[in-house]
Amino acid sequence: MKIIAAEHRGFCYGVKRAVAMAEECIGKPGEIHTLGPIIHNPQMVKHLSDKGIDVANELSEISDGSTVIIRSHGVGPEVYKEAEVKKLNVMDATCPHVKKAQQAAQQLLKEGYTVVVVGEKHHPEVKSIIEWSDKTALVVETVDEAKELAFINRCGIVAQTTFVSEVFQEILDVLKNKCNELKVSRTICTATDLRQQAALELASTVDLMIVVGGKNSANTTRLMQLCSDAGRRVYHIETAQELALEDFQGIETVGITAGASTPDWIIEEVYKKMEEFNGLIDNGVKKLEQDSIIKGTVVGIRQKEVFIDIGYKAEGIITVDELAYPIPENATDIVSNGDIIDVYIVDAESQDGVIKLSKVKADQILAWDKLELALSQKKAVEGKVLEAVKGGLRVAVFGIQGFIPASMVELQFTEDLSPFVNQTLQLVPIEVDRITKRVVLSRKILLEAERHRQEDELFSTLAVGQVFTGKVRRIVDFGAFVDIGGIDGLVHISDLSWHRVKTPHEVVSIGDEVKVIVLKIDPNGKRISLSLKQVGRDPWLDVIEQFSINMITTAKISKITTFGAFAELVPGVEGLIHVSEMSEQKIQKVEDVVSVGQQVTVKIMDINKENKRIALSISKAQQEVERAEFSGYLSTQESTGLTLGDKFAHLFKRQD
Numbered sequence: 175m176k177i178i179a180a181e182h183r184g185f186c187y188g189v190k191r192a193v194a195m196a197e198e199c200i201g202k203p204g205e206i207h208t209l210g211p212i213i214h215n216p217q218m219v220k221h222l223s224d225k226g227i228d229v230a231n232e233l234s235e236i237s238d239g240s241t242v243i244i245r246s247h248g249v250g251p252e253v254y255k256e257a258e259v260k261k262l263n264v265m266d267a268t269c270p271h272v273k274k275a276q277q278a279a280q281q282l283l284k285e286g287y288t289v290v291v292v293g294e295k296h297h298p299e300v301k302s303i304i305e306w307s308d309k310t311a312l313v314v315e316t317v318d319e320a321k322e323l324a325f326i327n328r329c330g331i332v333a334q335t336t337f338v339s340e341v342f343q344e345i346l347d348v349l350k351n352k353c354n355e356l357k358v359s360r361t362i363c364t365a366t367d368l369r370q371q372a373a374l375e376l377a378s379t380v381d382l383m384i385v386v387g388g389k390n391s392a393n394t395t396r397l398m399q400l401c402s403d404a405g406r407r408v409y410h411i412e413t414a415q416e417l418a419l420e421d422f423q424g425i426e427t428v429g430i431t432a433g434a435s436t437p438d439w440i441i442e443e444v445y446k447k448m449e450e451f452n453g454l455i456d457n458g459v460k461k462l463e464q465d466s467i468i469k470g471t472v473v474g475i476r477q478k479e480v481f482i483d484i485g486y487k488a489e490g491i492i493t494v495d496e497l498a499y500p501i502p503e504n505a506t507d508i509v510s511n512g513d514i515i516d517v518y519i520v521d522a523e524s525q526d527g528v529i530k531l532s533k534v535k536a537d538q539i540l541a542w543d544k545l546e547l548a549l550s551q552k553k554a555v556e557g558k559v560l561e562a563v564k565g566g567l568r569v570a571v572f573g574i575q576g577f578i579p580a581s582m583v584e585l586q587f588t589e590d591l592s593p594f595v596n597q598t599l600q601l602v603p604i605e606v607d608r609i610t611k612r613v614v615l616s617r618k619i620l621l622e623a624e625r626h627r628q629e630d631e632l633f634s635t636l637a638v639g640q641v642f643t644g645k646v647r648r649i650v651d652f653g654a655f656v657d658i659g660g661i662d663g664l665v666h667i668s669d670l671s672w673h674r675v676k677t678p679h680e681v682v683s684i685g686d687e688v689k690v691i692v693l694k695i696d697p698n699g700k701r702i703s704l705s706l707k708q709v710g711r712d713p714w715l716d717v718i719e720q721f722s723i724n725m726i727t728t729a730k731i732s733k734i735t736t737f738g739a740f741a742e743l744v745p746g747v748e749g750l751i752h753v754s755e756m757s758e759q760k761i762q763k764v765e766d767v768v769s770v771g772q773q774v775t776v777k778i779m780d781i782n783k784e785n786k787r788i789a790l791s792i793s794k795a796q797q798e799v800e801r802a803e804f805s806g807y808l809s810t811q812e813s814t815g816l817t818l819g820d821k822f823a824h825l826f827k828r829q830d
Contacts, residue, residue, distance in 0.1 A: 175422060177448045177469060178380060179514065180431035182372040184441050186365040188269025188335075189213050189434050192246035195267045200225045204263075205240035209233065209253070210298065212245045212267070213435040214391035217413065233257060241265060247298040248272040250305020271335045271363045272299050276306040278359035282330030283307050287357055290314055290326070292345050293334025297392055300334050317341070320348040329353035335363040336393040336434065338370070350634065358635055365434070366393060373397050373431040377404040378547070380429040382422070385410045386444050387433030394433025401431070413440060414447035422451050449485070464522045467536045472513040480505050482517055482531055490517065490529035497533050499573040500560060508533075516540060534573050541572030542608045549603040554620055557601045562591040569615065571601070576613035585621050628660025633697050641709060646686045654678045656690055656704055663702035665690060672707050672714055673746050681706070714786055717747050721788075725778045726795055731768045739768050741776060741790055749788030751776065758793050767792070775799070 185193070192212055199206050200222075207230040211219045219229060227243070230236050233256050241263040244253070248268040257264050268276075279289050289311040293300040304311045311332075314320045329349060333342050339362055350356055377383050383401040385408060387394030398410045406429075411417065422428065428448060432441050470490060474481035480497060482490040495501050498508045509515065518535035521528075548555050557569035557576060567578040578601065581587060583594065605614035642658040649655075654670065655662040670681040682688060694703035721727070721743065729741035729749065738752040751774075756767045768774060777795040781788055 175425055175448070175452050176380075176427040177445065177452070178376060178427065178429050179441070179445065180369070180372040180376045180429065182365070182368040183430070183432040184434070184436050184438055186269075186363065186369070186434040188246050188271055188363070192243075192267035192269065193218065193437070195265055196222055196227055196243050197225075199227060199241060199243065199265060202241065205237055206243070207236050207240065208243040208245055209249065210245050210247070212243065214388040214394070214433075215412075215435040215437065215440075216388055216390075217440060218435070218437055233260060233262070236260070236262065238262070244268055245298075246272065248276055248302035250302055252305065268302075269335065269363075271361065272302065275299075275303050275332050275335060275359070275361040278361055279303050279307040279311060279330075279332045282332065282357060282359070283310065285330070285357075287328045287330030287355075288312070288326045289330050289332060290323075290349065291332050291334065292342050293337050294392060297334060299336070303332060303334075314345055314349070317344050317348060320345045320352070323349070323352055326353040328355045329357070331356065331358040333359070333361045335361055336366045336396075337362055338396065339367050346634070355637070356634060358631070360631070369393075369431070369434065370397065370400055373429075374400055374404055375553070376429040376431065377401040377406045377408075378551075379543075380406065380427040381425050382406065382427075383408045383429045383431065384417075384444060384448075385431055385433070386412070386441055387436040388412060391433045391435050394435065397431055397433055401429075411444070414443040417444070417447050417451070419451050422448075452485075464519050467516055467518050467539060469514055470517045470531065472509050472511055472515065475505050475509065475511060477504050477506075480509055480533075482515075484517065484529070484531075490519075490531040492517065492531045492533050496520070496531070496535070498537075499534055499570055499575075537573035541574045542606070544572055545574070545603050545606045545613060546608070549606045552602060554600045554602055555615075556598060557615060558598050559594045559596060562595055567591055567594055569599070569601070571613060571615065574611075574613060576601075576603075576615050578615050578617060582616035582618045585618060585625065625660055629700055632659055632661050633695070633700070636692060636695055636702070638692050638695060640692045641689060642692070642704075643687060643689055644704075646682050646684055646688060649678050649682065649684060651677070654682050654706075656688060656706075658690065658702070658704070661700070661702065663690065663692070663704040665704045665706050669693070669703075669705035669707055672712050712786075714747060715783060717744060718781060718783065718788075720744075721747075721778055721781065723778055723781055726798055727776060727778065728773055729776050729790065731770050731772045731774060734764050734768070734770060736764070739764055741774060743788070747788070749776070749778070749790040751790045751792055755779070755789075755791035755793055758796075 196208065196212050206227045208227060209230060211229055212222060233253065236242055238260045242257060243265045244267055246267055246269045282289050289307040291300055291303050291311050291313045293313065294315055295313045300313060314323060329352065331346065331349065342362060346358065383406050385394060385398045385401060389412060398408050401408045430441065430444060468484055470482035470484040472480055473483045473489065478494045480492045482492060484490050494505050497505055502508050515533055516536040517531040517533055518539065520532050521530040555571055557571040560568045560570055566580045567583060569576045569578060580591060583591060599617050600620055601615040601617050602619045603613065604616050605612065644656040644658040647655050647657045647662055653664050653666040655664055667675060667678055670678055675681055688706055689709045690704040690706055691709050692702060693705050727743065729743050731739050732742045732748060733740040738750055740748045741751055742748050753764055756764065761767055774792055775795045776790040776792055777798055779789040779791050779794065
C-alpha cells in the first residue's frame with residue numbers, strides 16, 4: 175500500500191505562531207488561560223491543559239492580574255479594554271492574517287462603507303471581525319445569501335481568512351451588482367488555498383484520503399468535503415487510534431492531509447500507523463521487488479550519497495548521480511534528514527550487500543504521470559532553467575528535460591533569455607508525449623492568467639482620483655504606459671508635465687517609478703487614463719503669485735501669431751499681447767512692432783487662474799510710463815510756483 179502525504183498540510187503560520195506563544199508561557203508564575211480553545215484541536219488543547227494552561231470561555235472566569243492568551247481566531251476591541259481593566263497580562267496570539275481582516279473591516283467602516291464579511295456566521299474569526307466593524311457588519315456565507323442581500327450604496331468586502339477562494343469569487347460576482355461602489359479587501363490566507371489545492375491534487379491520484387484534524391475545525395471539515403467532491407473515499411479522523419486495519423484491505427494508494435490546526439506529531443502518528451498496517455497486510459514479510467518504486471525516509475546524508483530507510487533489514491543507498499537531474503554538487507542541496515521520498519529499486523541484492531536505489535529513475539517514471547495530469551488539468555508545474563538555447567529555454571521538470579519556446583517565456587517576445595538560466599519557474603505543460611520523450615511548456619500562459627486576475631481585481635476596486643505608485647513600462651510618441659499593479663494605464667503626453675513637452679522622454683524613462691492619479695476608467699475596454707502632473711499642484715499657480723493685475727513688468731516675446739504675440743514673464747509663464755494692445759496706432763502686421771526674443775515692457779491687464787490665461791498690453795504700459803513722466807513734470811512746476819501762463823504768455827497777442 176503506497177502512502178502519500180500532501181505537500182501542504184497541518185499547521186499554518188498563524189496557528190504555529192499561536193501554539194508557540196502558548197508554549198512559551200508554560201511554567202511562568204500565576205494563572206495562565208487561553209480565551210477559548212487556542213486552536214480547533216482537542217489534542218493540542220489537552221496538551222496545554224496538562225502543562226497548566228487552561229481554557230476560559232469568558233474574561234470573568236480569569237482572576238485579576240493573571241495571564242490571558244488571545245487565540246488565533248482573534249477577539250473584538252471590547253475584550254482588550256476589559257482585560258486592561260482587570261490588569262491582565264495579555265499575550266495576543268491573533269493570526270496576523272486575521273488581524274489584517276479586522277483592521278480592514280474597521281477601516282472600511284471609517285471610510286463610510288457598509289461592511290460585508292464573506293464567511294461562516296458562527297466561526298469565531300468572523301465574530302471577531304464583526305466586533306471590529308462596531309458590530310454593524312453583514313455576513314454572507316453562500317451565493318444564495320448574496321443574491322438575497324438588499325442593495326447597498328457603498329459596499330466594503332472582507333473575507334474570512336480560511337474561506338474557499340472559488341466560493342468567495344462567486345459571491346463577489348453577485349455583490350458587484352448589488353451596490354454603486356465596491357471596495358474589496360481579499361483577506362483569504364494563501365496557505366488555505368495551497369492546502370486545499372494540494373489535497374485536491376493528491377485526492378485525484380489515490381484510492382483513499384485520510385483527513386486529519388479536529389471534528390470542530392471548519393477548515394479540516396472543508397478539506398474533507400473537497401476530497402469527497404473529488405469522488406474519493408474519505409476518512410476524517412482526529413488521531414491515529416481511529417484507524418482500523420480492515421478499512422485498508424484492497425487499497426493500493428492512500429493520501430494523507432491535515433487541517434491548519436493539526437500538529438505535526440499527530441500527522442506523524444497517523445503515518446506510522448499506516449506503515450504498521452502495511453507490515454500486517456504483507457504478513458510481516460517485507461519483500462523488495464527489483465525495478466519497483468517504494469517510499470523511503472532519508473536517514474543519513476553525505477556529500478555524494480544518501481542513506482534511505484525502506485523498512486528492510488538493510489538501508490538503501492542513493493549515489494549523488496542517481497539523486498537528481500541535473501546532478502547536484504552536494505546531496506544536501508536536494509534532500510534533508512527525515513524527508514520521505516519515492517525511490518526506484520535498482521538492485522535489491524547486489525554483490526556487496528548494498529541495496530542500490532535511484533531517486534532520478536523514480537522521479538522520471540512518476541514524472542510522466544504528473545506531467546500528463548498537469549496537461550489535462552492545465553495545472554502549473556515547477557521547472558529549473560538549465561540553459562538558453564536557440565529558440566528558447568531548456569528546463570528540468572520532475573527530472574525530465576523540457577523546452578520553453580522563446581515566444582512562451584514572457585508576455586512580450588524577449589530576445590535575450592540568458593537572465594533566466596538557473597531560475598526556478600512556474601510553467602504549464604502544453605505538449606506532453608511520453609513515447610517521443612517530448613515536453614513543451616509555457617510560462618506566458620500563467621503570466622497572462624495572473625495579469626487577467628490582477629486586472630479583474632484592480633478594476634473591481636479602481637476609482638477616479640486614486641493615486642498609485644507605478645513603473646513606466648513603455649513610451650510612445652503620444653505618452654507613457656505605467657504599470658499600477660498588474661495593469662498598464664496611459665499617461666497622455668499632455669498629462670506628463672504642467673510645462674509643454676515635445677516628447678515623453680523629456681519627462682520619464684522606462685523603469686522609472688512615478689506617482690500617478692486615475693483620470694478615467696473604461697472597464698469594458700480595460701483601459702485606464704492616468705495623469706502624472708495632476709498628482710501635485712500646478713507650479714504655474716505658485717509662480718503667478720508674484721504678479722498682479724495693473725502691474726508693469728518686462729517680458730520676452732516667445733511666439734508671434736496673426737492675432738498677437740505671446741510673451742514670457744518668467745520661464746513657464748506666458749501671457750498674450752493681443753494685436754489691439756500692441757500700439758495706440760493701427761498696425762497691419764504684428765512683426766512690424768515686435769520680434770521673437772525681444773524684451774518689451776508690458777502691463778498685466780488680467781489674470782485668469784482657472785484657465786491659466788494672462789492678458790498683457792504694450793500700449794497700456796507705454797501710457798503708464800508717459801503718465802508717470804507727465805506727473806513728474808507737473809510736480810516740478812508746482813514746486814517753483816510757475817504756471818503755464820507765466821511760461822508761455824508772450825507767445826500770444828492780447829485781444830482787446
